[in-house]
Amino acid sequence: MKEITLTVAEYNLAGCSNIDINTLTLTSKPLLVLLHGWQDNAATFASLWPLLTQHYNVIAFDWPGHGKSDHKNGDNYYHFVDYIDDLHQVITQLKHEKVYLIGHSLGAIVAGCYAAVFPEYVDKIVLIEGLSPLTENPDMIVERLRVGIVSRQRYRQRQQRLKQRSMASFTEALHLRASANQLPLSLLDAVVKRATVERDGRWYWRHDPRLRCDSLYRMAQQHAQALLSSINAPVLSIIGDSGYASVYKSDVSEWGIQDFTQVMVSGGHHCHLQSSSDVYRHIRTFIPTEFD
Template identity: 55%
Template sequence: MEAITFRLAEIELAGLANFSLSAPIENNKPVLLFLHGWQDNAATFSTLWQRLDADFNLVAIDLPGHGLSQSRSEDNYYHFFDYIDDLHQVILQLPVKSVCLVGHSLGAIISSCYCAAYPEHVERLILIEGLAPVVEEPALAVQRLKQGLKSRQQYRKQRERRKARAMVSFDEALQLRANVNGLPTACLVSVVERATVERDGKWYWRHDHRLRCDSLYRMTLSQAQAIMSSIEVPIYSIVGSHGFPILRDNPQQKYGIKQFSQVVVAGGHHCHLEQPDVVSDCIQGFISPQRD
């Protein structure tokens, strides 16, 4: 995978690909576009790429404020819907008209919403430990708004201190991340390498701390159902046996999804890091037989 850059209208996004963006794709291999989760980066899929490289055209991005991508401007925050716009701008720069989207967690939700809005650009959805927009009851709208605004104010008070927070070594950063995710450090080396920067002998997280600000708004269940039930392409859900239980609670009926299948693999929310052989086999098995 080679480093690439997507120049969007307001921001530049870093990425990785095993094909050139500047020339037509001459092979007939499917194009898989990978979208990572919150406070992750493109390297979360690196062990999958090693197993899929021979059979697929692969491309991945760091979302704004993550990994090596630029942060949003100082007068902006990370609204969920803006990620869908970012994705659209990326897809329009690819040398193909449509892709298979592979999303983990937040990346899975972005993928679902994008597919609902632009079905002509998506062939299939592969959603790892993520599915539909996060929802809340309408009665919680004011509480959600207030909580989101308070989190922004808290960020403004603490941003200088947060920017200055350092770790003494890469190993410290790696262990911190492993503790948060409940994973062995060996699973996270590539992710943490892309998530950190070394300056003057100390290590710092690259991600924009505004990512931790709460949302001002969340959809209702009926809105999420309208989005998910409109998706025409096949959806393949890969979930961990110890991941989020709600993802295994009959989502096809809950959201009225037309074409849906699900597989449970051993592991938690980052099951693709814990079981790369199994998850890559699942992806290959889902896409290849349906390809002409």
Template identity: 50%
Template sequence: MFPIEFQLSEQRLSGLASFPVGHPIVDKPLLSGVLSQKPVMLMLHGWQDNAASFAPLFGPLAEHFHIIAIDWPGHGLSAPRAADNFYHFIDYVDDLAQLVDLLDQPRVTLVGHSMGAIISVCYAAAFSDKVLALNLIEGLAPLSEATLNTVDRLRKGIQSRQRYRARAQQRQSRSMATLQQAVDLRCAVNGVLPEQIQPLVERAVYQQDGRCYWRHDNRLRCDSLYRMSPDHAEALIAAVNCPVLSIVGQTGYQALKLEQPASSGWQHLEQVVVAGGHHCHLQSPVRVAEEIVSFSSKFNALAQ
């Protein structure tokens, strides 16, 4: 894997690529020659993860794709959002739109995990001509809730920001004595083995004065001010016209498992269940990669 960076209009994104780029920050001319050799696959991680979440998939998929995995703003090595901003979900879709424009490809294949999967769906709905296929790992429809929750959602969202601001001045970043302690914490939260989560944790922390600190922006923990209604989510699902592969973990979020994918509102959806939980791509990377390759082969999305 090779480091890569993109400068968006208001944001710098860091990431990992399956190919060398020869320059810290890439642009259209630099990428045009390299990316013409294979189809481009963008990998988009979940909340409080980072690009290294996809490290186990690089090996089996790099034969078929030029892979780029990014750190979302406020995650991994990417810059946080400006001090006067928070992390509105829909802004991630704008980040993705800018990134795809920088890649300057006819169409790209998207692989998203959890939050990254939902962002992928929203982007594919709005820009269907830019997406060849969606591979959604433990994520599917945009999060939605009944409109009767709107006022409560707004109130609690603002209150969470007020609590963040009140604590910001005296807050000390949570530290850990060793990298292993950080790994153990993530293992406990995500139900994975240390060797499965280690690359992600190494990218998620920095060391200072002999201690380890999390890199992610604490504003990520603030609640959303707004969530789509079910009608809004259904409209986005209906607008996705590319092939969609849903990959869910056997012990992951049960609500993601569809009894009848063909009648779920998606135009072209297949679903497979693999061993593992919410981070099944870390637990069963070979199987997940095989499913992505098999799915992509159905519509000539692989390098020849």
């Protein structure tokens, strides 16, 4: 996988691909666009890259404020719906008829919403440990706005300290991330390498501290339902046997998704790291090529 840069309206997104995106034309290989989760980066799929690139064209990029991508300018923040806009800007500049979206966590939620809103660009979607946008009772709107705005003010008051927070070594950063995710160090090495930068003997996180500010708005259940029930593309949901309970659906009819399959693999919320071979096997079955 080679480093690439995708230019959207306000910033550059860093990414990785096994193809030259500037000369990409229609080929017999399906094009997979990999979408990572909140405070992860494109390298969360690194263990899948050598498997997927045998049969597919692959693009994985860092969301704005994540990994090696630019941070948003000025006093801008990271609204969930803006990720859908970012994805649309990426997809519309690719010279490909339709793409296959593979998302983890936040990336899975974005993939589902995008497939509902722009079905003409999407063939199939794979959702790893993610399904519905976060929802809450409409009665929470006042409290949600208050908490979100207060969190922004708190960030502004301590932004310099947050940006200057550093670690003595890469190993310290790796241990911190492994502790937070409760995963072995070896599974997170690539992610942490892409998430950190060394300056003058100290290690810093690349991600924008504003990512941790609370949301100003969350959808009501009816809004999420309307989005998911509008997905026409076939959906494969991959969940970990010890992952988030909220993504397990014994009865998917409540969401109204027309073509939905859910499979379980060993692992937790990052089951694509813990069970890469099984995740790959399910993707290969779900997205065949003309050579199969």
